[in-house]
Amino acid sequence: MNIAIIGGGPAGAFAGESLAGAGLAVTIIDEKLAWEKPCGGALTAKALEQYPFLASGEAPKRFVDRAVLVASSGARACLRLRRPIAIYSRQVLNGLLLDRARRAGATIVQDRVVEAERRDEQWMLRGKHSEYTADFCVVAAGARNPLRHMGASLGRDDTYVALGYYVPGRPQAHIEIQFRNDLEGYIWVFPRTDHLSVGICGRIDSRGTPWLRHVVEDYMAARGIPLDGATFYCHLLPSLEPASFERNRVEGEGWAAVGDAAGLVDPITGEGLYYALRSADLLAGGVREGRVAEYARCVRAELMDDLQLGARIARRFYHGRFLFDAVTTRMVQFCRRSPAFEDLMQDLIAGSQTYRGLKERLWRQFGLTLWEIASGCLRPSHEPFEIESPV
Ligand SMILES: Cc1cc2nc3c(=O)[nH]c(=O)nc-3n(C[C@H](O)[C@H](O)[C@H](O)COP(=O)(O)OP(=O)(O)OC[C@H]3O[C@@H](n4cnc5c(N)ncnc54)[C@H](O)[C@@H]3O)c2cc1C
Numbered sequence: 001m002n003i004a005i006i007g008g009g010p011a012g013a014f015a016g017e018s019l020a021g022a023g024l025a026v027t028i029i030d031e032k033l034a035w036e037k038p039c040g041g042a043l044t045a046k047a048l049e050q051y052p053f054l055a056s057g058e059a060p061k062r063f064v065d066r067a068v069l070v071a072s073s074g075a076r077a078c079l080r081l082r083r084p085i086a087i088y089s090r091q092v093l094n095g096l097l098l099d100r101a102r103r104a105g106a107t108i109v110q111d112r113v114v115e116a117e118r119r120d121e122q123w124m125l126r127g128k129h130s131e132y133t134a135d136f137c138v139v140a141a142g143a144r145n146p147l148r149h150m151g152a153s154l155g156r157d158d159t160y161v162a163l164g165y166y167v168p169g170r171p172q173a174h175i176e177i178q179f180r181n182d183l184e185g186y187i188w189v190f191p192r193t194d195h196l197s198v199g200i201c202g203r204i205d206s207r208g209t210p211w212l213r214h215v216v217e218d219y220m221a222a223r224g225i226p227l228d229g230a231t232f233y234c235h236l237l238p239s240l241e242p243a244s245f246e247r248n249r250v251e252g253e254g255w256a257a258v259g260d261a262a263g264l265v266d267p268i269t270g271e272g273l274y275y276a277l278r279s280a281d282l283l284a285g286g287v288r289e290g291r292v293a294e295y296a297r298c299v300r301a302e303l304m305d306d307l308q309l310g311a312r313i314a315r316r317f318y319h320g321r322f323l324f325d326a327v328t329t330r331m332v333q334f335c336r337r338s339p340a341f342e343d344l345m346q347d348l349i350a351g352s353q354t355y356r357g358l359k360e361r362l363w364r365q366f367g368l369t370l371w372e373i374a375s376g377c378l379r380p381s382h383e384p385f386e387i388e389s390p391v
Helices: 010-021 045-050 090-104 208-223 242-246 273-288 292-319 327-337 339-350 355-364 366-376
Strands: 002-006 025-030 062-070 076-087 107-110 113-119 122-127 131-134 136-139 159-168 175-178 185-191 195-203 231-238 255-257
Touching: 002 010, 002 122, 002 131, 010 025, 010 090, 010 136, 010 273, 025 090, 025 131, 045 076, 045 273, 045 339, 062 185, 062 327, 076 327, 076 339, 090 107, 122 136, 159 208, 185 208, 195 208, 242 292, 255 292, 273 292, 292 327, 292 355, 327 339, 327 366, 339 355, 339 366, 355 366
Parallel strands: 002 025, 002 136, 025 107, 062 175, 136 255
Antiparallel strands: 062 076, 113 122, 122 131, 159 195, 159 231, 175 185, 185 195
């Protein structure tokens, strides 16, 4: 079988490596190849444990074992992460994955696919520079997939805008997440090897992208993060509404979609890299074993059902109230005072706490959490590390 993969980001490159490694003829077509795609670049412990080469290889990356969560009220919780996360520059990560695909035998071409048409069980792909034929097409063109008849169909309510700045300099050692009561999303500060990635993600609403930019710039000014020399970035992030998961198209006649092009992003955290890799893995396994038709079922059972549940929780998480304050504020306060709640937060940051199990776990340990908070209030609280200046 001759396979064309449209898009050579993490999803396309990883699918390409696995399919070419199984002896299939694979061509990956990407308009930019390895590039600094706007992204935080954070890989959770779940991703690093499932795909250990991402943690062990020589490609430059930053391991981070400290996180600071800040509520709208200014309350903060400092966590020493038991399972560190790795932060990559996307140019490095994409380059690493494309190299692995090339070494596995995939052909990699720089071109932009503008049209895909199926004729007599064959795909005819028209690129800006050349034409390609294939028996099977993997759609991995990301959130801005231009092939409207293949992959997730993202409506206005199914996306977040994510924008921010890359700030040069020797960055702080911790990640920072700032919540705001007026934002369905959050601000992040992620240290990379030689710069900071600062950004904000939020649902597109009447305040528009300029408001998000204004908020992140205000935040940077308040935190002493210089705009001088910083590079602006902006992109879309799929964040499907619960109903959109029901009608989400991840495969069709002769094609399957992976990663952002399949809408596979966590609607609360915005994590997409794990889902890009995992969906590519599931698809490649299906193709290798001649069970492509199983892909949609596998991706729904393993990934999409839980992401859909996340989408149901997202509004309540960002805008809801609990015990007379914002849910996110309570979360930060609980995290600071209750070891049991901090354990839960550690698992959420590591990516190993499913939304399916979250509600049950919260209720199961609710009594213990309250008891720990009450008894903790009698002790002076301390922070496990000192907060450094950002750059
Ligand atoms: C600002 C921001 C911050 C983020 N931070 C994180 C984070 O810290 N951690 C995390 O896990 N996730 C994060 N995400 C999500 C993550 O970036 C995506 O989920 C991930 O990149 C998806 O990988 P992908 O391969 O599906 O798509 P992409 O990485 O978008 O790759 C798609 C590729 O397709 C190519 N392409 C597009 N159209 C065509 C075409 N017509 N022809 C040929 N090539 C084409 C592009 O050049 C690109 O290389 C963030 C997203 C944004 C926007």
